Amino acid sequence: MSEQTGDVDAIQNRLAAAREEVAKRIVGQKDIVEQLFVCILADGNALLESNPGLGKTSMVRTIANVTDLDFSRIQNTPDLMPSDITGAEIIRESGGNREFVFEEGPVFANVVLADEINRATPKTQAALLEAMQEKQVTAAGETHDLPRPFFVLATQNPIDQEGTYPLPEAQTDRFLLKLYVDYPSFEEERDIVTLYTAGSPAPEVDRVLTREEIREAQSLARDVPIADDIRDKAIELVRLTRETEDVQFGASPRASMGLVLTGKARAFLQGRNHVSWDDIEAMARPVLRHRLLLDFQAEREGRSTDDVVGELLEAV
Amino acid sequence: MAEDDPTSRMRRALAQVRREGYKVAVIYAVVDAAAVALLANLLVQVLPVPYVPERVALPGAIVPVAEAVGITLTDPAVTGAAVVALLAGLLTVTVEVGLRARRPLVEQFEAANPEVREALRTARDAVDDGLQSTIALSLYEDVLARLRETSSVGLVRRRRIAVTLLLVLALSMVSLQVAVYDLSLANLGGKGDQPGAPPATEYTGLRDGDAILGDPTDVSAGQEELNATIGTSGQGGGNASDVPRSYETGGFAVAGDVESQQAGFSGTEQLEDAALIREYNLRIREDSDE
Numbered sequence: 001m002s003e004q005t006g007d008v009d010a011i012q013n014r015l016a017a018a019r020e021e022v023a024k025r026i027v028g029q030k031d032i033v034e035q036l037f038v039c040i041l042a043d044g045n046a047l048l049e050s051n052p053g054l055g056k057t058s059m060v061r062t063i064a065n066v067t068d069l070d071f072s073r074i075q076n077t078p079d080l081m082p083s084d085i086t087g088a089e090i091i092r093e094s095g096g097n098r099e100f101v102f103e104e105g106p107v108f109a110n111v112v113l114a115d116e117i118n119r120a121t122p123k124t125q126a127a128l129l130e131a132m133q134e135k136q137v138t139a140a141g142e143t144h145d146l147p148r149p150f151f152v153l154a155t156q157n158p159i160d161q162e163g164t165y166p167l168p169e170a171q172t173d174r175f176l177l178k179l180y181v182d183y184p185s186f187e188e189e190r191d192i193v194t195l196y197t198a199g200s201p202a203p204e205v206d207r208v209l210t211r212e213e214i215r216e217a218q219s220l221a222r223d224v225p226i227a228d229d230i231r232d233k234a235i236e237l238v239r240l241t242r243e244t245e246d247v248q249f250g251a252s253p254r255a256s257m258g259l260v261l262t263g264k265a266r267a268f269l270q271g272r273n274h275v276s277w278d279d280i281e282a283m284a285r286p287v288l289r290h291r292l293l294l295d296f297q298a299e300r301e302g303r304s305t306d307d308v309v310g311e312l313l314e315a316v
Numbered sequence: 317m318a319e320d321d322p323t324s325r326m327r328r329a330l331a332q333v334r335r336e337g338y339k340v341a342v343i344y345a346v347v348d349a350a351a352v353a354l355l356a357n358l359l360v361q362v363l364p365v366p367y368v369p370e371r372v373a374l375p376g377a378i379v380p381v382a383e384a385v386g387i388t389l390t391d392p393a394v395t396g397a398a399v400v401a402l403l404a405g406l407l408t409v410t411v412e413v414g415l416r417a418r419r420p421l422v423e424q425f426e427a428a429n430p431e432v433r434e435a436l437r438t439a440r441d442a443v444d445d446g447l448q449s450t451i452a453l454s455l456y457e458d459v460l461a462r463l464r465e466t467s468s469v470g471l472v473r474r475r476r477i478a479v480t481l482l483l484v485l486a487l488s489m490v491s492l493q494v495a496v497y498d499l500s501l502a503n504l505g506g507k508g509d510q511p512g513a514p515p516a517t518e519y520t521g522l523r524d525g526d527a528i529l530g531d532p533t534d535v536s537a538g539q540e541e542l543n544a545t546i547g548t549s550g551q552g553g554g555n556a557s558d559v560p561r562s563y564e565t566g567g568f569a570v571a572g573d574v575e576s577q578q579a580g581f582s583g584t585e586q587l588e589d590a591a592l593i594r595e596y597n598l599r600i601r602e603d604s605d606e
Contacts, residue, residue: 008454223449225442227434273455274438 011217012271014209015041021066021205026059027195028188034269035179035286036063036153040214041221041265044176044258045132045152047117047167047290052157054181055192058202060113060153067209069110070147074128076120078165082127086137087144102139107131110147110211117154118164128152129171149214169249169293176258177283178290217268224264226275234259234280237316241288246298246308251291258287285309322456326443329463330422333436336468337421338413343472345412347480353405354487360397361494368396428470432462525604 015037022033036059039046048056057073064071074085087105091098106112107128114128131137132152137144154175156167172178184192195203235256242250260275262283267275289305298308360368374392382389422440426433439459442452 008451220451223447223451225438225447225452225455227438228441229437230434268451273451273458274435276434 007216008220008273011213011220012268014213015217015269016271017208018063018066021208022059022062024203024205025062026055027191028184029055029059029181032179032181033059033063034266035177035283036060037269038262038265038283039177040149040151041218041269042176042258042261043149043218044261045154045174046177046179047154047156047172047175048179048181049156049158050181051159051183054183056153056155056181057113057115060111062205064111066205066207067211067214068207069149069151069211069214071111071113072106072109073113073115074106075115076117076124078119078121080120080124082124083139085124085128086131087139089140100140102142102144104144105137107137108144108146110149110151112150112152114152114154116157116164118156118166120165122165125165125167125171128154129174133174149211149218169291172290173252173254175290176262177286179286221265221268222261224268224273224275226260226264230263230275230277230280231260233277233316234263237280237284237312238288240312240316241292241308244308244312246294246303247292248295249293251288255287255291259283262287281313284313322453322460323443323448325460326439326456329460330440330443333425333463333468334421337424337471338417340424340468340471341413341416342409343477344416345409347477347484348412349405349408350484351480351487352408353401354484354491356404357397357401358487358491358494360400361491365400368400370396372396372399424471425466425468428468429466432459432466435459435462522600522604 019033019037023030026033036046040063050056061071061073063069074080083105085105085107087103087108089100090103092101117125117128120128131146132150135146135148135150137146183189238251238253238256238259240250241247241255244250259280263275263279266279266283267273270279285306288309292305292308294303294305294308359365371393372395374389374394376392379389379392382392422436426436429436435455436459439455442455
């Protein structure tokens with residue numbers, strides 16, 4: 001085995017160890033945790049939709065803890081200003097001199113949890129999404145780069161929609177994945193109660209992954225080879241979303257890129273060095289569900305975007 | 317690029333996989349060609365095939381070549397059926413190899429070895445794209461290791477080969493039977509013609525012997541005079557050779573061990589039947605005189 005191959009195996013082993021550490025604190029939700037790691041490796045951002053109390057904050061915070069990534073949390077409210085997220089210039093006096101100094105906002109972290117993004121005003125949402133897309137912030141004519149790796153996990157509450165500002169489709173398209181967090185099973189909930197109602201408040205996790213290793217893993221994940229026919233099938237799947245009768249507006253080429261990238265990241269995360277069609281199938285729904293707009297007929301029949309994606313997977 | 321780097325080894329492995337595919341195609345083609353050739357030979361021998369000559373002369377250059385290897389060709393020619401069979405076999409080989417090679421050979425190998433299918437396909441595309449990244453090299457190493465555990469035997473459908481070989485055997489047996497009994501359906505439906513039956517004749521009774529033999533002529537005496545003694549089965553004694561008697565008056569009385577060759581006699585124990593045969597011969601002569 002060559003030295004280079006050994007480096008790949010070492011990184012993959014560290015990623016596996018990181019997932020095991022997260023599992024110490026987060027009971028169940030294995031698919032969600034895997035998809036979050038995929039999102040990080042693909043250098044993307046995720047939109048998480050779940051009811052309150054399902055451990056979204058704990059999950060993201062734990063992922064930050066098993067690495068040496070900086071973590072920050074933004075609680076979005078209707079009165080939140082863009083500068084509250086990106087930062088602002090303040091006057092600082094030192095040695096009798098006053099100068100404007102840019103004070104970085106909470107977005108200047110490696111892992112940013114933006115809770116209830118649909119409660120922020122469109123202007124504030126735009127500021128966050130711009131930072132998310134450009135990986136930089138411009139204030140007072142100066143551009144400030146955000147730290148790398150940079151990962152935003154935005155959450156939405158499917159209930160309490162009154163007084164909210166739903167993200168427009170053009171904005172949701174910027175998120176690589178949309179994840180649904182469902183309620184745990186009885187056994188999982190029993191384990192959660194047992195874990196968090198006795199002894200120490202939260203189990204300790206070890207730091208097993210550095211930011212440099214994450215950057216290297218992101219680079220290796222992008223290089224994972226994909227067979228031509230699998231790549232073409234993934235593209236065909238996205239194109240079918242524009243042609244199927246149930247969909248009013250289909251996914252863009254950004255979805256094609258996202259599907260291939262997440263397929264590569266998942267393959268790398270699972271210790272493989274090539275993309276399997278199973279990877280594309282597993283990532284199809286998280287990549288496409290927030291990029292499709294169903295027509296009235298499909299909505300009236302109670303069908304979801306996941307149902308449509310499932311049918312297209314069988315047709316491709 | 318060094319010859320032993322993973323990319324070069326991957327290219328060589330893919331070339332080897334393609335060669336295995338060609339070998340399998342040739343195996344199928346040869347077995348099928350044998351069956352087709354035997355069938356063609358059989359059909360040409362049994363059925364009336366127009367424009368196929370009985371025998372085809374071999375080129376003159378073949379005779380010295382055959383003699384050089386110790387084969388003497390008295391009649392340097394082969395049957396038309398053999399030529400047709402050879403051409404049919406060659407055509408079968410050519411067409412079948414061409415058809416089987418049309419489908420990408422690496423894909424055939426992947427289908428026969430599903431455990432390595434996706435990885436091999438990805439490696440093949442990566443090699444074609446010239447990928448040299450760390451993860452691509454890792455893929456090549458992995459595929460090469462797994463290829464050592466795979467086999468191209470799965471490309472050969474053994475049941476099909478076995479059935480074809482059985483068919484070849486059956487056709488060989490039938491061909492042998494046809495050759496031994498000279499069976500042919502070429503004259504099937506002619507008057508009185510049946511395969512293997514003697515030629516039909518028209519019998520109109522005994523023919524005039526004089527007409528056949530012609531006028532009697534004097535013959536010269538023989539070169540030798542031989543004295544023969546013919547024994548009898550107990551009728552009289554003495555030396556029969558001293559008393560010439562005609563066949564009409566008493567027939568031949570012979571002693572024990574003279575082997576007569578008249579009328580199909582085969583042994584002295586049947587000599588008593590000579591009287592019966594004499595009687596029949598006389599009757600035949602009376603009929604012919606009348």
